Amino acid sequence: MPSTPQIRSQHVSRRTVLKAGATLLLAVTVPQRANAAQILAVRVWPADDYTRVTLENDTDLKATHFIVKDPERLVVDIEGLDLNPTLKSLVAKIQSNDPYIKQVRVGQNRPNVVRLVFDLKEEVTPQVFTLPPAGNYKHRLIFDLYPVKEVDPIAAMIEKGDWSADDKVAAGPAAAPTPKEQLEQLKPDTRAEPREELKTELKTAEAQVKPEKPGKMVRMLTIALDPGHGGEDPGASGKNGSREKDIVLSIAKRLKSKLEEQPNIRVMLTRDADYFVPLGTRVDKARKVQADLFVSIHADAFVQPTARGSSVFVLSEKGATSSAARWLADKENAADVIGGVNVKNHDKQLASVLFDLSTTAQINDSMKLGRAVLGEIGGINRLHKGSVEQAGFAVLKAPDIPSILIETAFISNPEEEAKLLDEAYQNKLADAIVTGIRRYFAKNPPLSKNRLT
Ligand SMILES: [Zn+2]
Known part of the structure; x- marks a missing residue:
């Protein structure tokens, strides 16, 4: 049938247009996606005084955080970030004897935003801050989890x-x-x-x-x-x-x-x-x-x-x-x-x-x-x-x-x-x-x- 190739060709071209449209839409809603920040290293320093979690990045990251009660959790949203294996390795780095962190969950909360949920062993006073490159380190995003009652x-x-x-x-x-x-x-x-x-x-x-x-x-x-x-x-x-x-x-x-x-x-x-x-x-x-x-x-x-x-x-x-x-x-x-x-x-x-x-x-x-x-x-x-x-x-x-x-x-x-x-x-x-x-x-x-x- 002579019409078949024509139909097929129309079909293909329509699909191509749709695909292009989708790509365009994605590009509009997630403009930074191409330059998503890279997590270079994750480090955890548990101690009685406080537990620190460090995310080392190739750029300065923006993070917002809040505490959720019953059970106690610290939720952190990091913008401009895609989940990568280095960041996922954080999950395995939390030791069972960490004084403050029970476990951490890491997920892509929405395009361009990674959410970390720290399940806590007790109430903490979190300090979340960034540090510019220093020594051998690039940019760092730091979570310091202090006990609510100061250690005497x-x-x-x-x-x-x-x-x-x-x-x-x-x-x-x-x-x-x-x-x-x-x-x-x-x-x-x-x-x-x-x-x-x-x-x-x-x-x-x-x-x-x-x-x-x-x-x-x-x-x-x-x-x-x-x-x-x-x-x-x-x-x-x-x-x-x-x-x-x-x-x-x-x-x-x-x-x-x-x-x-x-x-x-x-x-x-x-x-x-x-x-x-x-x-x-x-x-x-x-x-x-x-x-x-x-x-x-x-x-x-x-x-x-x-x-x-x-x-x-x-x-x-x-x-x-x-x-x-x-x-x-x-x-x-x-x-x-x-x-x-x-x-x-x-x-x-x-x-x-x-x-x-x-x-x-x-x-x-x-x-x-x-x-x-x-x-x-x-x-x-x-x-x-x-x-x-x-x-x-x-x-x-x-x-x-x-x-x-x-x-x-x-x-x-x-x-x-x-x-x-x-x-x-x-x-x-x-x-x-x-x-x-x-x-x-x-x-x-x-x-x-x-x-x-
Ligand atoms: Zn010294």
Whole structure:
């Protein structure tokens, strides 16, 4: 039949027109579809303090969020996004022991909009914000899920079984020990014979304090240990792939248990897992537990792999003691940019820490502590510089707590990287820091404390 091909041809052409129309319609309603943002990576950082979910993207994303009750859910809609396998991998990244997230569901809610539904284990205060490219990261969209009730560091330590409930009482003003008692606590135990210098220091300190009527309880000395970086912020990295955040956490944990072997010393870690803690929060935590000392642990890095040696830093009131120290402080202070803080909260936090107060007394005490610790570290590793250096490290800005930052060694130096990964070296380093702290306390017994809170 001659008509058949004609009909067929008409039919085909009508279909083609329809198809073209559909494409056109799609193009009108979803104009950005061709440039849909790409999710490059998803990361989850669960911690008791807060759980963070990061979506790293090739462009800045717009997200809206809301909470749905019964059961508790956080719903997030992200515009200009198509579902891809990287984003779908988020589902498998939520661990069953995540403190706040039960599970997450990911779906294309409507063209161009991806919806994430976080099923929650408890009520949370979400912070949703974006970060511009920083460090090795492109654009980031961040969901920080905080517990509604703020975590109290002392309660958290007790809950973990790290501190006893009595410690809380012992930390109170009624528990002030006599100077004599404190000296007794600080004397080296009989297992290790003190060095001659230390004996002399203890004698001098003993002569300086007058005996008072005996108190009933002995005040606990609280030391805040601050393993640098964590979570989104890996810190420096070595040639062989080791990361500063892992090494310093390991050293800090060793140091904690060695310090707690000493009588009447308890330790608070500003972080005890792999998650990011903003610099101001580290200081806040130390102040909340009324720490007697703040010790931040880091591992140095430099472009030249030959740079080596340990160093100790304290805060500076008027500029840095060297350009290298200033450079290092800038680098360490960039932790907040790479780790990622919500700018809205950040300003509030800094304001609470950096109130206008002379920090001269703090710096003087910190120098004494720094010298004592540097002297001991010098016995186990070459020193980068023979003296304590000063610069404007944000993490050392507690106005009322002697604070030091230890650069344990250069992770960028392959030989020192190997040392930093060595268990025996980590132990030796921790022992040296313990001895340095004891020497400091022996010379500067923490008597009555007038706190600024
Ligand atoms: Zn560092």
